[in-house]
Amino acid sequence: MSSGSSAIVAGARSEVIASGSIGKVVRRGTLSRGRLQLDEGRLIRHDEDRRDLEPAAVDDPEACLIDLRVKLGRLELRNPVLAASGTCGYIRELAAFVQLDRLGGVIPKTVTMRPRAGNATPRTVETPAGLLNAIGLDNDGLEHFLEHHLPYLRTVGTAVVVNIAGETIDEFVAMAELVGAAPGADAVELNISCPNVSHGLDLGIDVRSVAEVVTRVRRACPLPLIAKLTPNVTDLVVIARAAADAGADAVSLVNTFRGIAVDWRRCKPILANDFGGLSGPAIKPLALRAVWEVARALPALPVIGIGGIANIDDVLEFLVAGASAIQVGTANFYDPGVCERLVAELPAKLEEIGATSVAEVVGTLRSNR
Numbered sequence: 591m592s593s594g595s596s597a598i599v600a601g602a603r604s605e606v607i608a609s610g611s612i613g614k615v616v617r618r619g620t621l622s623r624g625r626l627q628l629d630e631g632r633l634i635r636h637d638e639d640r641r642d643l644e645p646a647a648v649d650d651p652e653a654c655l656i657d658l659r660v661k662l663g664r665l666e667l668r669n670p671v672l673a674a675s676g677t678c679g680y681i682r683e684l685a686a687f688v689q690l691d692r693l694g695g696v697i698p699k700t701v702t703m704r705p706r707a708g709n710a711t712p713r714t715v716e717t718p719a720g721l722l723n724a725i726g727l728d729n730d731g732l733e734h735f736l737e738h739h740l741p742y743l744r745t746v747g748t749a750v751v752v753n754i755a756g757e758t759i760d761e762f763v764a765m766a767e768l769v770g771a772a773p774g775a776d777a778v779e780l781n782i783s784c785p786n787v788s789h790g791l792d793l794g795i796d797v798r799s800v801a802e803v804v805t806r807v808r809r810a811c812p813l814p815l816i817a818k819l820t821p822n823v824t825d826l827v828v829i830a831r832a833a834a835d836a837g838a839d840a841v842s843l844v845n846t847f848r849g850i851a852v853d854w855r856r857c858k859p860i861l862a863n864d865f866g867g868l869s870g871p872a873i874k875p876l877a878l879r880a881v882w883e884v885a886r887a888l889p890a891l892p893v894i895g896i897g898g899i900a901n902i903d904d905v906l907e908f909l910v911a912g913a914s915a916i917q918v919g920t921a922n923f924y925d926p927g928v929c930e931r932l933v934a935e936l937p938a939k940l941e942e943i944g945a946t947s948v949a950e951v952v953g954t955l956r957s958n959r
Contacts (some may be wrong), residue, residue: 654863656937657947659916662693662892663839665777665814667749667915670934670948671905674724674896674919675700675753675779675818680739681746687926691747692933694915698739700753700781703761705731709863715851720852720898721920722869724863727755727784732765736772744774751816755781759793759803763810769813778813780804783820783845784867794820794845797832811898818842818892826880827887840892842917843880847873870920874898878911885912885953900928902935912953 597830647764676695678684681855690696708728715722731738732754743750752775756762762780769775782794793799799815808815817833819826821844830841851860859865877897885893895913899905900921908916921928936948945951 593632596826597641649680655946656940657949658694658933658936660948662777662816662914663814665751665839669694669933669936670750670909670913670915671929671936672697672751672894672915672917673922674917675751675781677919677922679874680735681743684926684929685746685920692930693748694933695749695776696746696749697751697753697779697917698735698743698744699729700727700755700784701729701732701735701765702727702755703732703757703765705729705734712860712862713866715860715866716866717849717851717870718872720868720872721923722849722861722866722868724861724866726863727781732768737767740772740774749776750774751777751779753779753781753818755784756856759799759806762793762803763806766807766811766813766815772812775813777816778807778811778840779816779818779842780807781818781845783818783822795823797828800829801832801836804833804838808837810872813840814903816840816842818845819855820845821876821880822848830884830888830891834888834891838891840894840914841884841896842896843913844873844877844897845883847876871898871900874904874907878907880938881908881913882911882955889953900925902932902939905932905936906939906951909951910953910955911947912955914948914952 593955639796651872660667660670671693672695676699681696681697706729709724709726713724752769755766766778793803815838817838819829819841823829833841846869849868850865853860875895881893881895892914893912894915895908896917899916899918905916918929
């Protein structure tokens with residue numbers, strides 16, 4: 591968030607607002623009515639009973655700080671909320687709805703070495719509590735991305751994580767090297783888990799392939815490295831451990847679950863590709879299970895939680911299950927302002943449980959057994 595930004599919290603019980611670019615939140619005093627506004631770096635209280643403004647300095651020595659910053663290996667974010675790849679285009683599409691510099695980071699749609707038209711239509715279908723998609727990595731190709739999209743992304747004021755997908759390990763390495771050499775990217779996310787393209791899952795379901803692609807990309811690219819993993823495996827912990835041992839700074843859990851929607855009257859799948867990837871609220875319990883299992887087995891490995899996140903309680907569920915950060919995906923389609931709202935709501939939730947930082951709540955979930 592830039593220091594000149596303005597944010598309003600209506601009906602707040604206490605003075606809680608995000609400050610500056612360091613991702614901290616200042617709380618001072620109590621406010622039973624009215625609203626709060628951050629204006630040019632000052633915290634302003636608008637009381638319903640009075641028309642004048644009472645500024646509260648961000649650097650108040652008596653202030654209680656709520657630190658939203660998170661660290662994912664070598665990647666530091668101002669807060670844990672990221673817009674997920676594949677749901678916000680090249681991020682320009684989101685700019686009309688969200689002040690991008692308030693987010694922890696943005697992840698443009700997956701880019702491949704060469705342009706792809708994607709799969710035939712229909713390639714999306716709504717399901718109960720979810721979305722089934724078989725887009726097929728429709729994108730402009732890496733050269734066009736670096737020349738036309740990355741320059742814009744350099745201006746958005748938050749971390750830019752470039753999501754790449756190669757057809758072979760050699761291609762992953764070549765792409766990562768090019769991204770790492772171009773100014774503007776803060777990290778690379780390896781999409782080794784897309785269920786909707788040929789060879790999309792081959793790398794992500796094999797321990798040795800995961801280890802090799804992460805090892806080689808780490809050598810070729812200086813940027814922090816995130817491995818986006820598929821849930822469509824027998825033991826996700828084994829795959830995550832291979833990525834961690836090979837040098838991944840973090841893992842994203844999880845990509846979509848492979849599924850099918852059927853038109854029983856025509857006796858055909860609804861999607862032209864037959865199969866697609868399921869996302870949305872329907873997969874949240876499965877994604878939470880994956881995050882918790884990996885976080886417990888590999889406590890030193892930062893996890894980014896993905897799957898059905900649509901409100902602030904979802905965010906906190908993933909954080910306590912062991913995710914250090916989260917990505918919002920499908921919810922962007924029907925609620926494009928959701929990411930910014932989650933950032934605004936997070937401080938009050940942390941304050942509610944007595945936490946002064948995001949880190950305090952990460953991984954605090956305990957078994958009943």
